[in-house]
Amino acid sequence: MNSLLCRMLLAIAAAALPLAAPCADPKRIDDVARRGAEVMPFDLKATTHVFSKTPDGGVQSVVAKHPHDAAQVRLIRSHLKDIETQFRQGDFSGPSHIHGQAMPGLAQLRAAKPGQIRIGYADLPDGAQLTYSTRSPELVAALHAWFDAQLSDHGPDAMAGHRHPRAVPGASR
DSSP, X not given: OHHHHHHHHHHHHHHHSOXXXXXXXXXXXXXXXXXXXXXXXXXXGGEXXXXXXXXXXXXXXXXXXXTTOHHHHHHHHHHHHHHHHHHHTTOOHHHHHHHOTTOTTHHHHXXXXXXXXXXXXXXXXXXXXXXXXXXXXXXXXXXXXXXXXXXXHTGGGEEESOOOOOOOTTOOO
């Protein structure tokens, strides 16, 4: 009986762990990095993208691998502020260029009505983050698929999880 109970508890615990999207093949990761350099002003190898799914959307953080790299932090913040503005206007051309038109979740995000997805920006001590939230289960699923695609495509320069240091006081918009 105890053995069965232990196996059941282990199965439940394993199911509760966050699943990481498998990395894309190395050629795709290289292609994404090359196209990313045309859109993202910061050095992909000097930064980490962190994708955390939430029940109503998710949090996308970009942080410098060396927290005191002021140039990368400045570039990250500038880019995410621009992305926030573009996404609020329904412009997802950046991710389309980097990841392709058929990127999972992207068509649904583009089709969202203004205000259906709330997007918030915040500075982090070592970068910045965007928080996405919606009441639409379909858009939550699209955001999660979109996060998984980015996680896969950015390979070793991305991670799933909940690495959300405190936002810099007074810096959010």
